Structure formats: C-alpha cells, structure tokens
Amino acid sequence: MFSANWIYNAWADHLRQALNGGCFEGGLSFDKDTLYLRFASNSKAYFTLEIKFLDGHLMILTSDRVFDSTDYRKGIVQFKEIENQPIYKIVNNPSDRWICIIFSNRMELWFKGFGKYGNVLLRKPQSPETLQIFRLSQKSDWEFQYPDITENHGQFEPLQEVQQIELSNETEINLVKIGDLPFSIPNLVEAQLQFIKKYYFYQAKQNITSNLEKKLKHLKKILLEANKRLADIENRRSNKELGDLILTNAHSIKPGLTKALVTDYYTDQRIWIKLNPELNAAENARKYYGKAKNEFIEISKLQEQVTVTKKSLAQMETSLNSALSATEFKSLKPLQKSNVGKSEPKQPDTLPYKIIEFQGFTIWIGKNNKANDQMLKLCLKNDLWLHAKDVAGSHVILRKKGAEFPQVVIDFAAQQAAKNSKAKTQHVVPVIATLRKFVSKPKNAAFGEVNVIKEEIVDAFLK
Structure with a gap:
C-alpha cells in the first residue's frame, strides 16, 4: 500500500536532510514485524525510524520511543556491526523501491520494498555477500541481487511518474497532498499510522469472527x-x-x-x-x-x-x-x-467418548477404560470397533452409515486408535478392526477388557 517508488524517494530525500553528518546508534526489535533503528544527527539530536512489516510489506515510520536498559534486556539487538558508524551517504533509485544507507566503513544498510517481500538487509562493503537480514523467513534475501550503486553506475534517472494512492476511506495520497493536508513526511507518517490502526482492527475482527x-x-x-x-x-x-x-x-x-x-x-x-x-x-x-x-x-x-x-x-x-x-x-x-474469540466454552463431560467427523462418518473415541465399557454398550452391533493391537489404548467406534465402510474412513479411524494408544510414537501401528457384534465383555473383567471373536488387522501409518 505505502511501498510506491515515489514514497521511497520522498523518504530518501527526508533521510538525507535528517541524518546529514549523523551516525547509527543501534537497532532493536521485540517481534518479527517491527524494527527500531536509532540514529544521532550532527546536532546530537536522536532520530528513530520504526520499520513495520504488514503481511511482508515494509512501511517506514518515525518514533518518539526512548529505550532503556529493560528494553535492551527484553529485545534483540540488530545490526551491531554498524553501531556508532558515521553515515557516508544515502542512495536510492527514484524509480525503484529501495533505499541504501552507506556508512563510513562502507557497510550498507538496505531498505527493500518489493511488495510482500520487504526486508532490511546489511551488506558487506562492496561485496555481494549479505551479513544479516531482519526477516529471517525471507531466506532468498541471503542471495539478494543488489543494484549497482558504485560511483560509475549509481546515477539514476529522475522520477518520471507518480501513481496516486487511494485508501479505503477515499483519502488520496500523492506528492501534493495527503487527503486535505499538504504532502509532508510527518503527514505521511500520520496517514500510515491510521492505516496500521485499521489494519490491526480488521485483522483482530477477522480472527475473532x-x-x-x-x-x-x-x-x-x-x-x-x-x-x-x-x-x-x-x-x-x-x-x-x-x-x-x-x-x-x-x-x-x-x-x-x-x-x-x-x-x-x-x-x-x-x-x-x-x-x-x-x-x-x-x-x-x-x-x-x-x-x-x-x-x-x-x-x-x-x-x-x-x-x-x-x-x-x-x-x-x-x-x-x-x-x-x-x-x-x-x-x-x-x-x-472474555476470550470468546479464542477458546470455545467448555462442554460438560456428559458422554464417555469424544466425537469427530470424517467424510460424513461419525467416530467415537473412548476417554478412559471405564468410558470404553460404557461406549461398548451404547454402540450398535454393526458399528466397527477398533483398538491398537497388544497395547493399552482407547476403544474407537466407527458408526455404521450405508452398506459398507470406505477403506479411507477405516484407515482414518485406525489412525485415531493408534494415536490414542501407548503405541502413538511408532510409525506403523497394527490396529484390530471388527464389527461390534464380535466383541464381548467377559464376566468380572476389568474396565476396558474385552474378548474379540473375529478380527482383521489394519496398519495405521502415523507421521
């Protein structure tokens, strides 16, 4: 949304003025989507950039946040290699979406837009090698092909065209104005903050609904x-x-x-x-x-x-x-x-089994040995009974529906029997499968103990 090339160009011009003769104080992050970069200008005033990533899109903001020793203990220090390094110059291509800050030791800090593939990278002096990337999920950035910014090849054509941005509230942003206000970096930051606020609101609303x-x-x-x-x-x-x-x-x-x-x-x-x-x-x-x-x-x-x-x-x-x-x-x-959107109200423990659905079939999974016996009494004679072979585990009942049980449904039910048994750590678990009418409860037997008259073995494959 705010990664148009002309916005990067405006930020590059602003940073050249704000950071002229300054140096990099340090970087700090508290999560994977926010990066703070603190600079000191030649007047000893501090200037902090807040780099925000929304669905991978890089947004440049300014911040008044002041960090103390507690923040440094809780956060992660970023780009330590360029701490206290004076800024040599700031380079950008007006027709592209990147900004490069070059330091006196010739290390380069890159702000890379490129839509949802935004990132901040630290590059070795005059080398294709990348030393550090902020968004570690963007593994391809370790092999990023940097534009040529050497003295002989770093001259870029001036900005030719500005594509106007229109926000959902019909606010228009261009090089002349931001809504009813004149274009300026402070007004741009305010517009971006309002956009971020709405973004997080709709994200929270979507998660809850x-x-x-x-x-x-x-x-x-x-x-x-x-x-x-x-x-x-x-x-x-x-x-x-x-x-x-x-x-x-x-x-x-x-x-x-x-x-x-x-x-x-x-x-x-x-x-x-x-x-x-x-x-x-x-x-x-x-x-x-x-x-x-x-x-x-x-x-x-x-x-x-x-x-x-x-x-x-x-x-x-x-x-x-x-x-x-x-x-x-x-x-x-x-x-x-009330955590209504995060967790389901707890259901009363009214049945001796858990219920899951698979391809239109209902599967019961016994909760304990006593519940296994209760479940055995509640199911019908042509339901399919399953249990991991020769190990303790839950009884599983595949409820009858139609003439036959599809093999894919039997395999899924067998996996449930294996997962709810002492053999759940194995890769392949043999599971007994038989109709309920072939399962009987011996007199005076312990909870969960049964006799099986007729059985087939199904191999349950666990990941």
Whole structure:
C-alpha cells in the first residue's frame, strides 16, 4: 500500500536532510514485524525510524520511543556491526523501491520494498555477500541481487511518474497532498499510522469472527449428533419392554434358544426377540433391563448436552453478531477479554467418548477404560470397533452409515486408535478392526477388557 517508488524517494530525500553528518546508534526489535533503528544527527539530536512489516510489506515510520536498559534486556539487538558508524551517504533509485544507507566503513544498510517481500538487509562493503537480514523467513534475501550503486553506475534517472494512492476511506495520497493536508513526511507518517490502526482492527475482527464461526460449526455438529442419537433411541424398541415380554413369556422360552417368538401385548403382534443361549429367560430379561438402565443414563446425558449446547450456541451467535457489527477496537474488547474469540466454552463431560467427523462418518473415541465399557454398550452391533493391537489404548467406534465402510474412513479411524494408544510414537501401528457384534465383555473383567471373536488387522501409518 505505502511501498510506491515515489514514497521511497520522498523518504530518501527526508533521510538525507535528517541524518546529514549523523551516525547509527543501534537497532532493536521485540517481534518479527517491527524494527527500531536509532540514529544521532550532527546536532546530537536522536532520530528513530520504526520499520513495520504488514503481511511482508515494509512501511517506514518515525518514533518518539526512548529505550532503556529493560528494553535492551527484553529485545534483540540488530545490526551491531554498524553501531556508532558515521553515515557516508544515502542512495536510492527514484524509480525503484529501495533505499541504501552507506556508512563510513562502507557497510550498507538496505531498505527493500518489493511488495510482500520487504526486508532490511546489511551488506558487506562492496561485496555481494549479505551479513544479516531482519526477516529471517525471507531466506532468498541471503542471495539478494543488489543494484549497482558504485560511483560509475549509481546515477539514476529522475522520477518520471507518480501513481496516486487511494485508501479505503477515499483519502488520496500523492506528492501534493495527503487527503486535505499538504504532502509532508510527518503527514505521511500520520496517514500510515491510521492505516496500521485499521489494519490491526480488521485483522483482530477477522480472527475473532473466524474462530467464532469455527466454534459454531463444531457446536452444531455436537447438537446434531446428540439429537440424532436421541432420535435413534426413541425410534427403536425399548429394552425395558423387551425384558417385560421375555418375563411374560418365560414359560414358553426353552433354554439354549438364540431367539424366541413371543406375543407382543403392546401391539398384539408376534415378534422375535434375540436371546443369549447360555442364559435362561429370567437372566435374558435382566440383561435387557441392564441395557434399559444404560439407555436411560445415556438419554439423560444427551438431553443435558443438548440443553448446554443450545445455550452455548445462543451465546456464541450473540458474540458473532457483535463482532461482525464492530467498527472499532472498543467494540471488540469485551470479546477479547472474555476470550470468546479464542477458546470455545467448555462442554460438560456428559458422554464417555469424544466425537469427530470424517467424510460424513461419525467416530467415537473412548476417554478412559471405564468410558470404553460404557461406549461398548451404547454402540450398535454393526458399528466397527477398533483398538491398537497388544497395547493399552482407547476403544474407537466407527458408526455404521450405508452398506459398507470406505477403506479411507477405516484407515482414518485406525489412525485415531493408534494415536490414542501407548503405541502413538511408532510409525506403523497394527490396529484390530471388527464389527461390534464380535466383541464381548467377559464376566468380572476389568474396565476396558474385552474378548474379540473375529478380527482383521489394519496398519495405521502415523507421521
């Protein structure tokens, strides 16, 4: 924005006057985007340049900041090789975007514009070698091709054309005026400071709104999953009713059956009920009552999560609307102070698993051994169960959707099982994958301990 060649030319003329007969006192920086360069003029007055980089664009400002010993302890000293060196001359090409300050030891300090590739470089005397660069991310600047500024080749054509700058508030900047004010370096600095203030405001606003939108999207996914799970439970047959039907028809249920055809007195129809052949009718009924108890607990937790998530969504939407309508920093401060834009309101620990989405599939990851057992009771028989082989780790459930699980989704779920296991530091982790119906919980087994009847091994590749 402020890296036009004529602005560099104006700064070069200003520096020739301000630094005539002066020397370089020292450089200091506190972050990667701001550099302070302090000079002393021949009248012993101090003159400080503040070099600012906005998205890589170099902007030259002046500063009244005075540095003390604390600043030097906290900051990083820059360009120590030219400290206390008198200024020999200042060179620039009116048609280009650079300024070179040459010192009495013939070292050269370059201000390089070039759009988002701006930088400040220190060059050896009459050599192509670069001693130091300020923006270390610009690695190509170590090989920067310096313009020829020797006495025989350093004569440049005068400035031919001035391209006017127009700011978003319709302020026009050229060599004659800056808005309604005459052009001068102090007025240019003020215009740049106003631009920087707006730049940081819109950057902060963008960060806050972007974070809020991500949090909203995540909360909506959680709400959708919870409501979907509640609907699944509501639409399937109650486990308590199935237990009641088994007890009612216990006299006709013979031992060793895998299923029983009974009269459903709720609907006056005959239905099949799945049984465990190793249990009698009363024990099978107790098993269904146990499932009903877990079902009731899950419903309570899901309902609590729906309530809390809806409240968080409402608060987040209010904050997002406030951020979108903000026109100054003062309006953003409440959002920054409450960290609404930085961190998501903590969700209650209502479910025994974490939820992630991948290519439209839902994946559950158990939070601990006890949670692994709870999760096993909540999933369905055709969901895919995964666990890192022969090591401790979280149970992972890939929820059933459609006829088959795509291999890329299985691989991703296997990676989650590997990452949440003791083998997470390995590059390749074997992971057991099988349908939930082939996983059983032994009687009196420890939390998280299961038997797997049928399994396949999937190699999970970790970076």
